[in-house]
Amino acid sequence: MKAAAYLGVRKIKVVNVKKPEVRDNGVLIKMWTCGICGSDMHVYNSGLLMEDSTKIIDDYRIIGHEFTGEIVEVGKNVKGFKLGEHVVSVHNKGGMAEYIEVHGDRLRNLFQIPEGVKYETAATLEPFCNPMHSFHLREPRDNETVAIFGAGIIGLGYLQIVKANTKARTVIVDVSKLRLETAKMCGADITINAREEDPVKKIKEITGDHYVRYQKKSAGGCEVSIDCAGIPSTFLQCLEVLSPENGTAIIAAIHEDEVNIDPNMVVFKYMTIYGSMGYYEHETREALDLIASGKVNRDMLITHKLPLEKASKAFAIQGNPNEAVKVVLINE
């Protein structure tokens, strides 16, 4: 079968590997769609997370974990899944392949696609679970302001969840016009292009510019801020825009570099900082229910659909934030 393998930095190639055999406690899924995740991009760009994000088949590292498909074989000891069922997977690896076998414990990461939800829409489930978890760490209240750094699939998903559940004011920052336009369509109250203006200055203009003792820098007025971009500047901005007291920063992106911070900013602003990575099973169900409810438009975030054979090109497109929000591979 065909599968997309990671061969080294910025090298993805479609190779032929052995089609997996179904174990007695497993199911075989014919892949229909597989999204390119931010973590796949870390593998692609630097090799970071390679072990965690790929599955070895015939000595190749097969990439991808955000897949949907149809169950085409069911092992004789499997309960709860049947032939022909449409499923979406989270956590399971080796998704960019014509077929994927999932067995044993891993079956709990397979969810039935609700009726009326398309395969490609369902393929956006996994990157919707992460922001669902971030949302529950500190739910914004209706009268609060939330700053979101990064309008990729995670930042936009977080925005959609905040908008679907609260009346909080949302400010979102990015450098891509396309992504900021998409944020507007998702209901963002204020969008800031960090290439054109200083996002911290702008946020302080909107929310107030407050003195904080023992610090050179002033504070903004956001109750919650989230870093979905994962670069040193957004990490620091995330802390600075928080209000003088009791703000919450959520760090929801993987960073490739270290950050220099003034700890007094954390201390004298009585700040809470959460690390957000991964999610619980009930949050996956909640994310799937929200997609099925039609209250959020996930299709809007899919900018490109390419056949599995074009995986290499798909990664190149996903790597350009001015061109793409979410790229999904299709196995026809």
Ligand SMILES: [Zn+2]
């Ligand atoms: Zn993912």
